[in-house]
Amino acid sequence: MRDPDPRIAVITPYYREPVEFLDQCHRSVAVQDVAADHIMIADGHPLDIVDQWGVGHVRLPRAHGDNGNTPRGLAALLARSEGYDFIAFLDADNWYHPGHLRSLLQLWERERSPVCASLRTFHDAAGVDLGISEAEEDEFRHVDASCLMLHRTAFDSLSLWLDMPKILSPIGDRIFLAGLLHRKLAIASTQARTVAFRSQYAVHHASADRPIPEGAKSDESFAPALAYLATAQGVSQCVEAMGFWPLTYMRN
Helix, strand or coil: CCCCCCCEEEEEEECCCCHHHHHHHHHHHHCCCCCCEEEEEEECCCCHHHHHHCCEEEEECCCCCCCCHHHHHHHHHHHHHCCCCEEEECCCCCEECCCHHHHHHHHHHHHCCCEEEEEEEEECCCCCECCCCCHHHHCCCCCCHHHEEEEHHHHHHHHHHHHCCHHHHHHHHHHHHHHHHHCCCCEEEEEEEEEEEECCEHHHHHHCCCCCCCCCECHHHHHHHHHHHCCHHHHHHHHHHHCCCHHHCCCC
């Protein structure tokens, strides 16, 4: 049975993304056919124009250099304290396709899964669809943060965004997924590509047989985090900070 008028918060941390990206991100939430409150949180570089968009606008006094984990986690805990039933995430350079939130809510109504997820479409910086998919995602070994919606029964996991060692922030969504698995939280997927992901990764452009954009990220950007996880220090610090060792749950 569906909760009456569930309250949904969508959390978007932002840093120095172009205002055009932020506007597209916000509009994609505003036009969803399920009501949601958009909370946009500036990681040290707030834009006054965001105050005009009718969102919850949080301004952090400085940037944290952790791929949005600190603002994402703080805004999520704020939403929890304000009594929301569901919390979804959307990175500032991404956007929702029409019907995204409804598809997640309908999945929850069917499955009662504390964590619901979708798949992505992949786009270049201009928003052009690259026409590809990602094997890790298709095989449910990776769930991008922007694809997640958590029910309040999973809100205890929100602190993971703040607790994970900073060196792990480039693979933060993978660490968060590992934390959900550690907590034995059921995760259901719509299997629908309802999140548009503006990719900065060379591998996605190569898969689409497109030129690699200048400054594109390579898989090597994950290397320090993965190396850290394999050290004794990484094991002990992860267990101390989060209560588990992520590699136990990160499937190759």
